[in-house]
Amino acid sequence: MRLNKYIRNSGITSRRGADKLIEDGKVKINEIVVTEPFYEVSNSDCVKVEDKKIKQIERFEYYIINKPIGFLSSLSDPFHNQFVSEIVKTDARIYPVGRLDLNSRGLMILTNDGDLAFKISHPNSNITKEYIVKLDKKINNYIAKKFEAGIKIDDKSKVKGRIKEFDPDNFLYSIKIKEGRNRQVRKMFKSVGIKVLDLNRVSIGGLKLGDLKIGHYKKVDRDYILNEVFRD
Incomplete structure (x- = not known):
């Protein structure tokens, strides 16, 4: 499997984000820095991102959420302590697909599926x-x-x-x-x-907020997200 896809499938970032991590020299395979995104990763390889070992996710999760005002779309910030990803009760390391600023609210998609995140957020998707x-x-x-x-x-x-x-x-x-x-x-x-x-x-796209209350979320499946978003 290509290195950028391996990182994406670990759920820590999108494919574009994986390419950036590799380009910046933050990825090691068997303790050696690798800067080639198309490097083929084998089952026996130890892949680390920023010196933390990663592995493939066995289970992807998908949520839609009505983001409240005052919650950040990013995963961390030293000046804030309310993050939209923390609203969802799950052990999975999910992250937002796209962003809404701190003082905005409404519909967001959260997942650990980097492939889906890339597909929706890419400018060519024209959503x-x-x-x-x-x-x-x-x-x-x-x-x-x-x-x-x-x-x-x-x-x-x-x-x-x-x-x-x-x-x-x-x-x-x-x-x-x-x-x-x-x-x-x-x-x-x-x-x-x-x-x-x-x-x-x-x-x-065609995915609607509907009557989902502020601060609430709903777990859905991959097909639902794709079918609704691209039903525009």
């Missing part, structure tokens, strides 16, 4: 995510059309969003995007002088 946002003011057709044409954030290429009214009297709108840049939705609105007061992700 639409929908958010319900509460803004500090109403928006007009000009702004909606500007979002559809594309807005430049972070001095990079333009990103697009499709806005629909949800409850405009209370400044609530639906926005759908396909990119996944850091704090993208908030930055898009900020670029036109609008502040996002609340952000709730309600769907990833």
Whole structure:
């Protein structure tokens, strides 16, 4: 089995993350640093990542969760002690597929299946995510059309969003995007002088948050995740 796939199947990271670990010289096979992601690992090899022995996962787990505000999507941070992965009661070392920032809430997928995580999070998957946002003011057709044409954030290429009214009297709108840049939705609105007061992700592809309560989660299977996410 190729080294990057072996690391991915250990559940500690995605294939892209495995490639980065290998490239950075953090992977050893039989105490020798290996920097070739396509190195073939044998059953007798001892593989270590950052000097910790890893092994293949025998059982993958899949969860959908309604992330509360105040929980980090990362696995560790010295300045915070609430992590979304800790909401799920399991012995498996699961991690989020994609992210929601600290002050955002809503639908997330957690798993220890690196292959599935890579498939969903890869830009070529072209998956639409929908958010319900509460803004500090109403928006007009000009702004909606500007979002559809594309807005430049972070001095990079333009990103697009499709806005629909949800409850405009209370400044609530639906926005759908396909990119996944850091704090993208908030930055898009900020670029036109609008502040996002609340952000709730309600769907990833065809996978819906539904009536899952904040802070609750549901265990599902791999086929369910793939069928729903790519039913967009």
